[in-house]
Amino acid sequence: xxxxxxxxxxxxxxxxxxGHQYYVLDNPTVPDAxxxxxxxxxxxxxxxxxxxxxxxxPSVRVGGQPLSAFSQVRHEIPMLSLDNVFSDEELQAFEQRxxxxxxxxxxxxxxxxxxxxxxxxxxxxxxxxxxxxxxRGDGTTGEEITDNVRTIKAIxxxxxxxxxxxxxxVRGEVFMPKAGFEAMNAKALAAxxxxxxxxxxxxxxxxxxxxxxxxASRPLSFYAYGVGVGGDELGNxxxxxxxxxxxxxxxxxxxxxxxxxxxxxxxxxDDILARRGELPYEIDGVVYKVDDIALxxxxxxxxxxxxxxxxxxxxxxxxxTLLENVEFQV
Ligand code: NAD
Numbered sequence: 001x002x003x004x005x006x007x008x009x010x011x012x013x014x015x016x017x018x019g020h021q022y023y024v025l026d027n028p029t030v031p032d033a034x035x036x037x038x039x040x041x042x043x044x045x046x047x048x049x050x051x052x053x054x055x056x057x058p059s060v061r062v063g064g065q066p067l068s069a070f071s072q073v074r075h076e077i078p079m080l081s082l083d084n085v086f087s088d089e090e091l092q093a094f095e096q097r098x099x100x101x102x103x104x105x106x107x108x109x110x111x112x113x114x115x116x117x118x119x120x121x122x123x124x125x126x127x128x129x130x131x132x133x134x135x136r137g138d139g140t141t142g143e144e145i146t147d148n149v150r151t152i153k154a155i156x157x158x159x160x161x162x163x164x165x166x167x168x169x170v171r172g173e174v175f176m177p178k179a180g181f182e183a184m185n186a187k188a189l190a191a192x193x194x195x196x197x198x199x200x201x202x203x204x205x206x207x208x209x210x211x212x213x214x215x216a217s218r219p220l221s222f223y224a225y226g227v228g229v230g231g232d233e234l235g236n237x238x239x240x241x242x243x244x245x246x247x248x249x250x251x252x253x254x255x256x257x258x259x260x261x262x263x264x265x266x267x268x269x270d271d272i273l274a275r276r277g278e279l280p281y282e283i284d285g286v287v288y289k290v291d292d293i294a295l296x297x298x299x300x301x302x303x304x305x306x307x308x309x310x311x312x313x314x315x316x317x318x319x320x321t322l323l324e325n326v327e328f329q330v
Contacts, residue, residue, distance in 0.1 A: 005052070018035050032284070039059065046059055110261075111288070114256075118204070121135060121136075129157070132146050148207055168229065171228055177281045184196070238292075
């Protein structure tokens with residue numbers, strides 16, 4: 001038992017430190033695949049020994065503490081993470097778990113979306129005007145980044161059309177398209193400046209700047225993937241909500257599709273994985289969400305993630321490489 005305790009402590013310490021470097025400092029020190037491996041080991045250990053699981057465990061926490069240099073925004077509805085599946089079997093088990101929980105033999109319709117590798121943001125529109133933008137932070141409290149977000153041309157400052165809720169919170173991912181990332185790094189290299197380690201890190205580092213002129217100079221983009229506050233006033237289909245956001249001027253990935261059951265999800269996954277290299281932005285998997293909002297509400301949440309959604313992760317594309325004589329930017 002002392003071996004188990006000490007391995008548990010070690011995993012918690014490692015994951016807490018790697019999480020701090022990644023979420024708070026935008027400066028990952030290990031490859032995502034390594035972080036994921038350790039996290040799965042921790043989750044498996046805690047499943048076998050539930051007494052080890054505490055509210056401070058990295059397995060139940062979302063993201064990292066907001067940086068104190070920013071004002072803080074308390075999320076009215078928490079911004080959670082996503083559980084993962086890595087195989088067809090795990091995908092089917094995800095679907096079966098939901099049926100077991102709902103105690104009925106349902107055929108689920110899923111909204112299938114690319115899992116963009118950027119930074120989650122919350123955008124608050126009041127009477128159709130963008131009034132506040134925040135990072136996810138630790139899920140409860142995020143960083144106020146309104147001025148920075150206003151510089152991202154893909155994000156409307158004023159909604160189009162009419163009929164939106166008086167207070168509408170749009171959630172989505174700010175990301176850096178591959179072409180912009182490569183051009184920016186090439187320019188930085190030529191000028192002997194620091195380069196970014198990957199587009200995710202570049203997007204996060206560009207958005208969490210104290211000087212919004214720096215953010216404005218970075219090639220950032222945005223896709224919406226959900227609604228927080230104001231969702232109750234929209235329809236009962238997640239996909240229809242996204243389509244509505246799109247009609248109000250918010251960018252929506254053209255890849256987002258409705259699919260039937262785990263088999264439909266698997267086909268969506270295989271198609272996107274085959275086209276991964278051609279997509280103009282980096283993705284680290286796809287996300288499946290039960291489309292019916294009433295079922296989502298019935299299924300609810302566990303500590304850090306909804307029960308009605310999961311990410312289907314792609315195999316790691318690259319292990320982290322450190323280039324000699326190149327200083328990375330954070
Ligand atoms: P996650 O990235 O696995 O999933 C949640 C996030 O997915 C959301 O916050 C959102 O930003 C994003 N997302 C993208 N497309 C989405 C969509 N269509 N719908 C909903 N969300 C979407 O969760 P996480 O807890 O933020 O991060 C965990 C991952 O981060 C790990 O799997 C690991 O790979 C990486 N990580 C790496 C290190 C490291 O040191 N390398 C450290 C911590 C975390």
